[in-house]
Amino acid sequence: MSGDEVNPAAVPQPVEDVQGDGRWMSQHTRFVQECKDAEPDVLFVGDSMVQLMQQFEVWRELFSPLHALNFGIGGDTTCNVLWRLQNGELENIRPKVVVLWVGTNNYEHTAQQVAGGILAIAQLLTTCLPKAKIVVLGLLPRGERPNPLREKNAAVNGFLRSWLPRLGQAQLLDVSGEFVHSDGTIIQQDMFDFLHLTSTGYRSMAKPLCDLLLQILEETPEERRASLV
Amino acid sequence: MSAEEPNPAATPTPCEDIQGDGRWMSLHNRFVSDSKDKEPDVLFVGDSLVQLMHQFGIWRQLFSPLHALNFGVGGDATQHVLWRLSNGELDNISPKVVVLWVGTNNHGHTPEQICGGIMAIVQVIKNKLPHARTVVLSILPRGKQPNPLRERNAMVNKLVQEAVLSLPHASFLNVDPGFVHSNGSISHQDMYDYLHLTPQGYQAVCDPLHAHLKSMLDKPAEN
Numbered sequence: 001m002s003g004d005e006v007n008p009a010a011v012p013q014p015v016e017d018v019q020g021d022g023r024w025m026s027q028h029t030r031f032v033q034e035c036k037d038a039e040p041d042v043l044f045v046g047d048s049m050v051q052l053m054q055q056f057e058v059w060r061e062l063f064s065p066l067h068a069l070n071f072g073i074g075g076d077t078t079c080n081v082l083w084r085l086q087n088g089e090l091e092n093i094r095p096k097v098v099v100l101w102v103g104t105n106n107y108e109h110t111a112q113q114v115a116g117g118i119l120a121i122a123q124l125l126t127t128c129l130p131k132a133k134i135v136v137l138g139l140l141p142r143g144e145r146p147n148p149l150r151e152k153n154a155a156v157n158g159f160l161r162s163w164l165p166r167l168g169q170a171q172l173l174d175v176s177g178e179f180v181h182s183d184g185t186i187i188q189q190d191m192f193d194f195l196h197l198t199s200t201g202y203r204s205m206a207k208p209l210c211d212l213l214l215q216i217l218e219e220t221p222e223e224r225r226a227s228l229v
Numbered sequence: 230m231s232a233e234e235p236n237p238a239a240t241p242t243p244c245e246d247i248q249g250d251g252r253w254m255s256l257h258n259r260f261v262s263d264s265k266d267k268e269p270d271v272l273f274v275g276d277s278l279v280q281l282m283h284q285f286g287i288w289r290q291l292f293s294p295l296h297a298l299n300f301g302v303g304g305d306a307t308q309h310v311l312w313r314l315s316n317g318e319l320d321n322i323s324p325k326v327v328v329l330w331v332g333t334n335n336h337g338h339t340p341e342q343i344c345g346g347i348m349a350i351v352q353v354i355k356n357k358l359p360h361a362r363t364v365v366l367s368i369l370p371r372g373k374q375p376n377p378l379r380e381r382n383a384m385v386n387k388l389v390q391e392a393v394l395s396l397p398h399a400s401f402l403n404v405d406p407g408f409v410h411s412n413g414s415i416s417h418q419d420m421y422d423y424l425h426l427t428p429q430g431y432q433a434v435c436d437p438l439h440a441h442l443k444s445m446l447d448k449p450a451e452n
Contacts, residue, residue, distance in 0.1 A: 018336075019336055019378065020376060020377045020378050021371050021372030021373075021376040021377075021378045021379070021423065021424075022372060022373070022374070022376060023371070023372055023373065023422055023423045023424060026372070026373035026374075026423055027417075027422055027423070030417060051421065051422065054421070055285070055421060055427055055428060056284075073422070074422060074425075107247075107248060142250050142252070143250030143251055143252055143255070144250075144251070144252070144255035145251075145255075147249060147250040147251060148249045148250075149248065149249050149250040150250070188259065192280065192283065192284055193252055193256060193280065193302070193303060194250065194252045194255055194256070195250075195252060196303075198284055199284065
């Protein structure tokens with residue numbers, strides 16, 4: 001993965017306001033503002049897979065109690081997440097764990113480049129938050145039947161499986177096994193458009209994630225905090 | 230508003246599989262197959278605002294009891310919905326009411342073109358389902374602050390509202406409960422990304438919509 005060429009998936013890039021309503025920047029600005037006030041123990045960062053989770057009951061039941069913040073933006077690639085994290089979304093917060101879920105929207109990049117982009121984000125996180133643990137969620141399969149994007153996402157996970165252990169604080173959590181049936185199909189009950197998770201789909205991947213987070217949070221010593229009042 | 234040039238928003242167009250996983254066509258095929266098996270009284274058709282409605286408790290709470298089907302596809306513009314309805318999704322079903330909610334994704338089209346696209350869909354529904362009534366929902370404002378897309382969507386609403394006045398089988402329903410605050414902003418509590426509705430946002434839109442649909446279903450259609 002090291003080379004002389006720059007990995008395009010690891011180049012920070014904001015989203016251009018093509019549509020004309022500035023929504024991406026509005027969301028980023030809101031997250032930067034949230035960093036000023038909140039003291040999250042867990043930070044979720046990524047694309048629509050992260051963002052949509054907050055709209056379902058599972059978020060309130062499993063992750064709000066962990067003092068989690070959600071910095072997901074639909075459509076984001078590794079480049080966009082990298083830019084956001086370098087431009088204010090990590091200021092003033094000291095989460096104990098960061099959950100990173102991004103890569104499925106990197107259509108222009110190869111599996112290796114995507115994995116490199118995810119690794120670059122993990123490296124940035126360990127630099128800015130030296131005490132934080134990083135949980136990288138594996139990319140989920142997509143599409144109703146087997147197709148090239150399933151192979152690509154699986155390949156990304158394969159690279160991450162090899163590379164992430166080199167960053168002591170990062171680990172891969174692969175929940176993709178839940179979703180493909182023996183006949184190769186993904187059902188709408190799990191992914192309503194064969195990409196985005198339903199409430200049921202979220203429940204099945206949230207359980208192992210929550211268990212892992214609880215385990216990590218239990219292992220992490222409490223830091224002294226300045227009193228709030 | 231007939232013009233010499235074809236209206237791209239009113240030209241049936243399937244979505245190209247650029248990403249490579251065929252999801253749009255998978256969804257369309259699902260809907261075609263649903264229309265063979267199911268007998269809905271109400272059919273919802275449109276983009277992600279329709280599709281996402283199906284994912285939250287509100288659907289089961291308000292619309293399942295009305296025997297509703299959901300044919301929403303995220304990202305769809307009027308020309309995509311037009312293609313879907315012209316290619317099987319209306320075959321074999323006879324809902325009493327079709328709820329149409331589309332137009333916000335018609336980027337690059339003028340309000341006149343978008344209105345033309347919506348009216349083309351209304352016509353296809355009339356052709357395929359002569360006894361159904363169509364309710365066209367207003368397109369919601371979007372973006373955190375005032376911006377050109379809010380103006381565009383408001384203009385579409387105005388044009389559509391006028392255009393359906395002369396149609397006995399179609400009506401326009403404004404479903405914006407007042408998402409824009411006095412300072413011009415939309416809250417992320419209502420639209421988590423200033424476009425898509427939260428469950429709270431859906432509740433505000435769907436309660437009056439549900440009441441309206443109930444009153445339509447209770448009243449027999451005029452012949």
